[in-house]
Amino acid sequence: xxxxxxxxxxxxxxxxxxxxxxxxxxxxxxxxxxxxxxxxxxxxxxxxxxxxxxxxxxxxxxxxxxxxxxxxxxxxxxxxxxxxxxxxxxxxxxxxxxxxxxxxxxxxxxxxxxxxxxxxxxxxxxxxxxxxxxxxxxxxxxxxxxxxxxxxxxxxxxxxxxxxxxxxxxxxxxxxxxxxxxxxxxxxxxxxxxxxxxxxxxxxxxxxxxxxxxxxxxxxxxxxxxxxxxxxxxxxxxxxxxxxxxxxxxxxxxxxxxxx
Amino acid sequence: xxxxxxxxxxxxxxxxxxxxxxxxxxxxxxxxxxxxxxxxxxxxxxxxxxxxxxxxxxxxxxxxxxxxxxxxxxxxxxxxxxxxxxxxxxxxxxxxxxxxxxxxxxxxxxxxxxxxxxxxxxxxxxxxxxxxxxxxxxxxxxxxxxxxxxxxxxxxxxxxxxxxxxxxxxxxxxxxxxxxxxxxxxxxxxxxxxxxxxxxxxxxxxxxxxxxxxxxxxxxxxxxxxxxxxxxxxxxxxxxxxxxxxxxxxxxxxxxxxxxxxxxxxxxxxxxxxxxxxxxxxxxxxxxxxxxxxxxxxxxxxxxxxxxxxxxxxxxxxxxxxxxxxxxxxxxxxxxxxxxxxxxxxxxxxxxxxxxxxxxxxxxxxxxxxxxxxxxxxxxxxxxxxxxxxxxxxxxxxxxxxxxxxxxxxxxxxxxxxxxxxxxxxxxxxxxxxxxxxxxxxxxxxxxxxxxxxxxxxxxxxxxxxxxxxxxxxxxxxxxxxxxxxxxxxxxxxxxxxxxxxxxxxxxxxxxxxxxxxxxxxxxxxxxxxxxxxxxxxxxxxxxxxxxxxxxxxxxxxxxxxxxxxxxxxxxxxxxxxxxxxxxxxxxxxxxxxxxxxxxxxxxxxxxxxxxxxxxxxxxxxx
Ligand code: HEM
Numbered sequence: 007x008x009x010x011x012x013x014x015x016x017x018x019x020x021x022x023x024x025x026x027x028x029x030x031x032x033x034x035x036x037x038x039x040x041x042x043x044x045x046x047x048x049x050x051x052x053x054x055x056x057x058x059x060x061x062x063x064x065x066x067x068x069x070x071x072x073x074x075x076x077x078x079x080x081x082x083x084x085x086x087x088x089x090x091x092x093x094x095x096x097x098x099x100x101x102x103x104x105x106x107x108x109x110x111x112x113x114x115x116x117x118x119x120x121x122x123x124x125x126x127x128x129x130x131x132x133x134x135x136x137x138x139x140x141x142x143x144x145x146x147x148x149x150x151x152x153x154x155x156x157x158x159x160x161x162x163x164x165x166x167x168x169x170x171x172x173x174x175x176x177x178x179x180x181x182x183x184x185x186x187x188x189x190x191x192x193x194x195x196x197x198x199x200x201x202x203x204x205x206x207x208x209x210x211x212x213x214x215x216x217x218x219x220x221x222x223x224x225x226x227x228x229x230x231x232x233x234x235x236x237x238x239x240x241x242x243x244x245x246x247x248x249x250x251x252x253x254x255x256x257x258x259x260x261x262x263x264x265x266x
Numbered sequence: 267x268x269x270x271x272x273x274x275x276x277x278x279x280x281x282x283x284x285x286x287x288x289x290x291x292x293x294x295x296x297x298x299x300x301x302x303x304x305x306x307x308x309x310x311x312x313x314x315x316x317x318x319x320x321x322x323x324x325x326x327x328x329x330x331x332x333x334x335x336x337x338x339x340x341x342x343x344x345x346x347x348x349x350x351x352x353x354x355x356x357x358x359x360x361x362x363x364x365x366x367x368x369x370x371x372x373x374x375x376x377x378x379x380x381x382x383x384x385x386x387x388x389x390x391x392x393x394x395x396x397x398x399x400x401x402x403x404x405x406x407x408x409x410x411x412x413x414x415x416x417x418x419x420x421x422x423x424x425x426x427x428x429x430x431x432x433x434x435x436x437x438x439x440x441x442x443x444x445x446x447x448x449x450x451x452x453x454x455x456x457x458x459x460x461x462x463x464x465x466x467x468x469x470x471x472x473x474x475x476x477x478x479x480x481x482x483x484x485x486x487x488x489x490x491x492x493x494x495x496x497x498x499x500x501x502x503x504x505x506x507x508x509x510x511x512x513x514x515x516x517x518x519x520x521x522x523x524x525x526x527x528x529x530x531x532x533x534x535x536x537x538x539x540x541x542x543x544x545x546x547x548x549x550x551x552x553x554x555x556x557x558x559x560x561x562x563x564x565x566x567x568x569x570x571x572x573x574x575x576x577x578x579x580x581x582x583x584x585x586x587x588x589x590x591x592x593x594x595x596x597x598x599x600x601x602x603x604x605x606x607x608x609x610x611x612x613x614x615x616x617x618x619x620x621x622x623x624x625x626x627x628x629x630x631x632x633x634x635x636x637x638x639x640x641x642x643x644x645x646x647x648x649x650x651x652x653x654x655x656x657x658x659x660x661x662x663x664x665x666x667x668x669x670x671x672x673x674x675x676x677x678x679x680x681x682x683x684x685x686x687x688x689x690x691x692x693x694x695x696x697x698x699x700x701x702x703x704x705x706x707x708x709x710x711x712x713x714x715x716x717x718x719x720x721x722x723x724x725x726x727x728x729x730x731x732x733x734x735x736x737x738x739x740x741x742x743x744x745x746x747x748x749x750x751x752x753x754x755x756x757x758x759x760x761x762x763x764x765x766x767x768x769x770x771x772x773x774x775x776x777x778x779x780x781x782x783x784x785x786x787x788x789x790x791x792x793x794x795x796x797x798x799x800x801x802x803x804x805x806x807x808x809x810x811x812x813x814x815x816x817x818x819x820x821x822x823x824x825x826x827x828x829x830x831x832x833x834x835x836x837x838x839x840x841x842x843x844x845x846x847x848x849x850x851x852x853x854x855x856x857x858x859x860x861x862x863x864x865x866x867x868x869x870x871x872x873x874x875x876x877x878x879x880x881x882x883x884x885x886x887x888x889x
Contacts, residue, residue: 042683043676047668051617052659058624059655063648066631068799116671120610120849123666123680126602129835140597183679192671194679201687202665206605208597226607226846 017073021060028056047118121193124207125227133217133238143210145247145261158251165252168245176233181256191233198257205259212250212261217243335435337509337837338428345841346424353425354843355855360421362818362859363866364414369531369817371411372485373539374404375455377573379478386471396566398462403546404539405459406870412448426841429832433495436505439515440491447488454481486532493527494519499833500824501595509836522595526588527824533577533584538813540573542867545810548803549871561796567806568633568795574809575626575705579773582619582698583766586691592827599834602827609666610849611823616662616694618816623701625805625812627654630708632802637716638791646711653704660697665689695762696746699769703738706773710780717787727783731776738772741765814863818856826852 012020032052037043044052065071081091130139150158170179176195178185183197196203204212214222220232237246254261338344347353378397385393422430434441458477465474498504504518505511511518547567554560593600602608631647634640663685667673674680687693710731721727745765828834830844838844847855 036684040684042685043673044685045667045669045673045677045682048663048685051662055620055624055655055658059651062624062628062631063651065801066628066634066647067644068635071799071801118668118670120668121680122606122609124601124605126598126606129596129598192674194674197679197681200681201690202681206690211597211601226602 016077017064017070018077021064021074024060025053025057029053119229121229122227123193123196124203125224127211127214128224131214131218131222133214134243138210138214140210140214143213145209145213145250146244147247147251148209148261161248162251162255164245165248165250166256168241168249169252172237172240173249181253193232195234198253198259201259204253204257204261207262209247209250209254209261212253213246216241216246216249335510336506337432337833340428340838340840342840342842344428345426347842348424352843353421354841357418357421357425358822358855359859359862360414360418362821362856363863364411364418365821366814366817366859366863367407367411367414367866368489369535369538370542371404371408372489373535373537374400374543375458375478375481375485376536377540378404379475379482381569382475382478386475392565396562396569399566400543401459401462403543403870403874405455406873407867408452408455410866410870426832429837432509432833432837433498436498436511436518437495437515440494440519444488444491447484447491451481451484451488454478454484489531489535490524490528491519493531494521494524496824497521497523497527499831500592500599500828502833502836505836507836509833523588523591526584526591530581530584530588533581534817537574537577537581538817540570540575540577541806541810541813544570544574544806545867546570546871546874548806549868550875551798552800552803557796561794564636564796564798567629567798567803571626571629571806571809574813575630575709578622578626579702579705582702583762586695586762596834599827602829603823607846607849608823608827609664611819611852613662613664614853615816615819615823618812618819620658620661620701621812622809622816623658623705624654625808627705627708629802629805629809630712632805633798634712634715635799636795636797637793639717639789640712640715643711643715647708650704650708654701657697657700657704660688660693661701663688663693691762692746692749695765696742699742699746699765700739702769703735703742703772706776707735710776713780714784716789716791716793717784718790719783719787721783721785724783727779731779734772734775734779738768741768811860811864815856815860818859819853822852822856 015023032044032049061074064074081087081094127140129141130137132138147158147161150161169177169181174185175187176185176191177183177198178188178195181198183195183200185195188195198204215234217236217238219236220230220234221236223230223232241249250261345353378401381393381397381400385391385397454477458474458481461474461477465471465477498518498521501522502509502518503521504514504516544567547563547570551560551563551567554563589600589604592603604612627650634643665686666680666689667677667682667685669677669680677683719727742765745768826846828839829846830839831837832839
């Protein structure tokens with residue numbers, strides 16, 4: 007019944023309906039239901055390839071392609087459709103013009119910044135008056151996880167205290183980047199629960215970032231406006247290692263490591 | 267299929283001579299490998315072969331610890347400039363153009379060899395003719411490759427003399443053999459091409475195929491040698507920390523990233539060669555006027571697309587392997603590659619790769635129109651589209667989003683709660699495995715288009731295939747989701763291997779079952795070559811262009827992650843251009859290169875049909 011009804015709609019219109027339907031459904035689900043809208047840059051890419059997909063599905067047969075092209079062909083060739091044609095030929099350049107105009111119009115919105123969230127670390131860096139080699143640097147406490155679990159638990163607990171005293175204001179008491187200061191900051195404090203932050207990094211990388219903070223960001227991480235403090239000024243070296251233990255322990259992630 | 271009997275005895279001697287020649291070439295080929303192996307076992311011995319004097323110097327320096335010359339330390343003055351020439355962009359473009367052509371001319375003989383062998387097995391002359399036509403396209407491109415290679419060498423000598431001198435010092439052996447191999451390759455290529463119609467017949471065909479083998483062995487070895495120089499610049503080996511060469515050529519060649527790049531390039535080149543030849547066939551199809559020409563070029567296009575797809579399927583794995591090895595070699599390079607500034611280019615890469623998959627599939631679906639029997643399967647295609655596009659959207663969803671400030675606030679951070687997890691490797695791996703499985707499915711359906719099975723167990727066989735696919739997909743999802751999101755990072759990487767195995771097993775098993783089901787199948791409608799819409803030909807063009815652009819982009823990324831180093835950690839780039847250009851600038855250079863390459867390729871296509879054109883000028887020549 008439904009299928010019969012559908013097949014009576016011209017192919018081009020059906021294709022357009024599919025595209026619009028997908029767009030509306032995605033918007034409703036992500037912006038409405040889940041409360042996490044799909045950013046415009048991504049949505050544009052999604053919709054572009056949805057359109058490509060619909061086009062492919064409708065035109066891979068000869069009949070399909072002809073049915074898709076029929077209304078357009080009729081518009082151009084059918085003498086009876088002349089008034090419609092004139093209107094369309096007027097509207098299309100106008101729409102293109104309007105689109106260009108709105109795109110070029112200066113807006114109050116700040117330009118999009120392609121900030122590199124995880125810049126490449128240097129091979130060595132200075133902190134606590136020493137030079138660290140990031141290639142070989144390891145967490146000195148990590149070994150206790152196997153060798154002395156009790157001691158390890160104690161170190162994690164100490165790390166937790168350090169975290170609550172220093173970090174949760176920004177990174178949140180659930181380590182989700184939603185601390186009380188967070189709404190005022192840009193770039194926002196990172197969410198350690200996310201699969202894309204500390205779960206993708208080695209402990210040496212974290213040590214470098216925590217010890218040197220926002221000011222220690224390399225050139226690539228422009229515009230260097232991170233509010234992340236330089237913790238080597240406030241914490242001792244082993245306190246940083248302990249807080250790193252805590253970050254991984256609390257979130258259940260493992261530091262990135264490679265099998266030999 | 268008897269050979270030309272008349273000439274049998276007359277040519278016997280010649281053939282024997284040729285055989286000897288090919289044996290000789292094979293031996294010559296083995297030489298560098300041999301000397302490399304010797305070098306590995308005993309560096310002193312290898313030194314003896316090349317130059318006794320240098321061996322003495324080498325030993326003396328080792329004994330008395332005189333500092334061996336390290337990598338040069340350059341200043342701005344060491345980089346000659348020519349007014350009006352941007353040396354970096356020039357070297358970049360020339361190297362890229364050389365690589366594009368080289369990839370093409372190395373790849374074509376590989377599948378020409380295979381097609382020739384298929385022709386010999388089936389005794390179907392059409393294969394032989396097609397193989398010949400393929401090699402004909404690459405022969406003009408061959409001289410362009412060499413010219414561009416020369417241009418590259420001169421540009422390097424002129425603009426980067428210190429780096430070139432240093433690399434030459436480290437790679438003197440392999441550079442020398444490279445030049446030798448180039449002779450062998452040229453000789454083999456010309457013999458293979460010009461001898462095609464001459465070496466026909468039961469025995470001569472084998473000689474010809476052997477020449478093809480020599481050609482391929484020389485070509486592939488050439489590429490592997492050149493790869494060593496490139497990977498040395500990323501992951502130097504065989505030198506001390508100051509860059510002084512330690513005397514073992516094999517150690518410098520067999521550096522950390524050598525094999526990962528060898529593998530990825532070898533496979534990618536085949537896919538690339540297939541796509542370029544496909545574009546050639548499409549070009550000829552669109553310009554052909556006679557029905558039999560259309561049929562011929564349709565078949566050629568189909569074969570080329572098949573080659574491209576077959577090589578495309580394992581590529582993502584080779585790519586991930588390469589990226590994983592880069593990461594393992596250096597966290598810094600790995601993060602620059604996948605997490606740092608270059609990560610934005612990977613979004614483009616993902617889009618291009620998806621485009622490859624989509625256009626190759628679209629071509630297959632359009633090709634089903636060659637037979638009336640295919641209409642039965644048309645209704646399945648839309649589901650394949652849904653799965654492919656869905657997987658593709660996951661494949662290119664970035665982890666770090668491009669956000670306006672409004673959106674940043676709305677999301678509460680740079681990551682999307684629901685789409686963010688799609689941005690990391692396990693999701694990508696799952697998506698790409700699904701894409702590969704369904705591309706193989708498109709191919710299975712295409713194969714069935716014009717046939718009905720006659721075996722009694724066809725329905726059961728079909729059910730087994732469906733079950734295989736179902737189980738495979740479930741397993742891929744399970745591995746991706748469970749290992750990807752609920753275990754630690756090491757397993758995330760490790761889980762991609764069982765995923766790949768699942769995909770490969772499902773594809774191989776379905777193909778085998780299919781071959782049995784459709785043994786002695788009844789043909790219900792003939793396959794009419796040439797009956798394919800022009801749209802499909804444009805899909806072939808798109809395939810070639812997307813491939814070219816992708817290669818240029820990835821080549822830039824691979825080279826760009828060295829940042830301010832000529833040779834990472836050993837020789838700094840102190841030229842004025844030792845910067846990472848903006849993404850837009852890099853993309854423009856790659857685009858300009860692509861356009862240049864395409865223009866040259868069109869020229870090559872045009873040349874390859876020029877030989878057939880004849881003009882009889884009236885009254886010009888004396889009668
Ligand atoms: C998804 C994972 C992949 C990653 C991480 C990846 C990474 C890379 C990198 C780093 C390079 C530069 C190598 C060089 O210039 O020597 C490269 C080259 C290339 N990649 Fe991939 N790749 C992936 C998948 C693919 C796929 C699916 C294709 C093809 C469809 C592909 C096609 C190519 C081509 C054509 C080149 C140029 C090869 C050459 O230089 O000869 N890659 N890839």
